[in-house]
Amino acid sequence: MVHPQAYQWPEKDFSRVPYSVFVDPEIFTIEQERIFHGPVWSYACLEAEIANPGDFLTTYIGDTPVVVVRADDRSLHAFVNRCAHRGTLLVRSTHGNARDFTCVYHHWCYDQRGKLIGIPFLRGLKGKGGMPPEFKLGDHSLRTLRTAAYRGVVFVTFRDDTESLHDYLDSPMRRYLDDIFAKPIEIIGYVRQRIPCNWKLYYENLLDDYHGVLLHKFLVTFGLSRATQKGGSEMDRRARHRIVYVIPSEEDTVGTQQGYAETTLLDEGLYLRDPSINEYREEMNDRRAVLLCAFFPNLLVQRLSNTLATRQIRPRSAKEYELYWTFFGYADDDPAMQLLRKKQINLVGPGGLVSMEDGEAGRLLQLGINGDFADAHSILAMGGRGEIPLVGHDLLTESSVRGFWRYWCDLTGIGPQTGISAPGGVHRAAAAE
Numbered sequence: 001m002v003h004p005q006a007y008q009w010p011e012k013d014f015s016r017v018p019y020s021v022f023v024d025p026e027i028f029t030i031e032q033e034r035i036f037h038g039p040v041w042s043y044a045c046l047e048a049e050i051a052n053p054g055d056f057l058t059t060y061i062g063d064t065p066v067v068v069v070r071a072d073d074r075s076l077h078a079f080v081n082r083c084a085h086r087g088t089l090l091v092r093s094t095h096g097n098a099r100d101f102t103c104v105y106h107h108w109c110y111d112q113r114g115k116l117i118g119i120p121f122l123r124g125l126k127g128k129g130g131m132p133p134e135f136k137l138g139d140h141s142l143r144t145l146r147t148a149a150y151r152g153v154v155f156v157t158f159r160d161d162t163e164s165l166h167d168y169l170d171s172p173m174r175r176y177l178d179d180i181f182a183k184p185i186e187i188i189g190y191v192r193q194r195i196p197c198n199w200k201l202y203y204e205n206l207l208d209d210y211h212g213v214l215l216h217k218f219l220v221t222f223g224l225s226r227a228t229q230k231g232g233s234e235m236d237r238r239a240r241h242r243i244v245y246v247i248p249s250e251e252d253t254v255g256t257q258q259g260y261a262e263t264t265l266l267d268e269g270l271y272l273r274d275p276s277i278n279e280y281r282e283e284m285n286d287r288r289a290v291l292l293c294a295f296f297p298n299l300l301v302q303r304l305s306n307t308l309a310t311r312q313i314r315p316r317s318a319k320e321y322e323l324y325w326t327f328f329g330y331a332d333d334d335p336a337m338q339l340l341r342k343k344q345i346n347l348v349g350p351g352g353l354v355s356m357e358d359g360e361a362g363r364l365l366q367l368g369i370n371g372d373f374a375d376a377h378s379i380l381a382m383g384g385r386g387e388i389p390l391v392g393h394d395l396l397t398e399s400s401v402r403g404f405w406r407y408w409c410d411l412t413g414i415g416p417q418t419g420i421s422a423p424g425g426v427h428r429a430a431a432a433e
């Protein structure tokens with residue numbers, strides 16, 4: 001196999017991506033070090049999931065197991081879920097409540113902050129065995145991560161020098177989180193699915209509006225998202241996070257008939273026996289029935305009709321990832337809204353009327369590119385090439401996917417380097433122009 005640094009990126013504007021980056025296990029290893037353990041904030045959970053002192057949950061950041069805990073003083077902590085003795089997975093349940101954590105293997109015990117507080121037979125038994133005198137409990141804490149929350153959304157980073165979460169999210173993303181998490185939330189439930197494709201093929205999917213108005217027959221047929229509706233997008237200054245929205249009520253209906261005339265997507269003979277799944281109840285006065293906020297490297301916050309959810313990406317290997325869906329509503333939802341949210345969960349998840357196709361598209365992509373890919377690459381040119389626009393006014397674009405690749409390249413050191421994505425890089429690049 002060619003060294004990753006030598007992969008061919010035929011265009012410097014990220015409009016061509018070598019397929020090898022979706023296949024090569026060496027790339028997966030580099031990503032763990034430079035992205036998931038690098039200078040980024042990864043999504044870990046919602047504060048509402050660990051609302052009480054002692055609540056914890058287990059998750060993965062990249063392929064590293066992590067525990068997130070709310071300590072008795074209500075502060076948030078995160079540590080690698082790996083016993084400091086011999087490396088056993090320390091916490092085995094998905095969530096719970098605990099004052100401390102004891103490893104199943106030799107019973108080393110850690111407090112809620114990951115500090116080692118006790119080991120059996122530390123001084124041996126009847127003068128035999130025991131740890132050497134210089135062994136100090138304080139030297140063997142768990143590997144901790146920096147933890148920060150914005151509007152109840154918890155992020156973690158492995159690096160001390162990662163910029164603040166506030167700066168990392170940047171203003172457009174903070175604004176949308178301010179809106180979505182303006183009120184206390186309540187968790188409705190979870191879904192998990194495992195998909196046989198590289199995690200970046202899914203992240204591309206989240207940024208690719210072009211497919212949304214074509215792949216998803218349900219969206220097009222029942223009018224949740226069509227290319228002929230008003231929509232737009234916005235990215236942070238470094239084009240690494242992105243929001244897209246659709247306003248179905250602003251639609252050019254004649255244009256819809258014409259635009260989709262050549263396709264089999266808009267089938268007006270199809271109908272739903274129970275159309276209530278498609279009822280959209282306005283709740284934020286923005287008429288945005290589709291609102292998807294993607295946060296590099298592992299989070300999507302979605303509102304699809306009245307379905308609110310986070311989707312967390314857990315890469316498992318170069319050719320497989322897992323998706324954790326966490327559905328939520330607001331604490332003050334009335335019973336009708338509670339019912340509507342639960343009904344609309346059927347739109348998404350592994351068997352969802354909309355999301356099922358995204359999983360299948362990922363599987364087909366991986367099957368298509370697994371073979372001979374030496375100098376083959378994908379094309380990202382819809383919506384134009386060259387400069388990556390931070391604000392978009394239509395849904396027929398792949399520009400934000402190019403933004404993802406620009407940041408990925410800057411972080412991994414592979415492919416065209418712009419330096420724009422580094423902290424302060426936007427300003428450095430502007431000064432250099």
Ligand code: FES
Binds near residue numbers: 087103105108
């Ligand atoms: S591996 Fe955890 S106590 Fe030995």
Ligand SMILES: [Fe+2]
Binds near residue numbers: 211212215216358
């Ligand atoms: Fe999709």
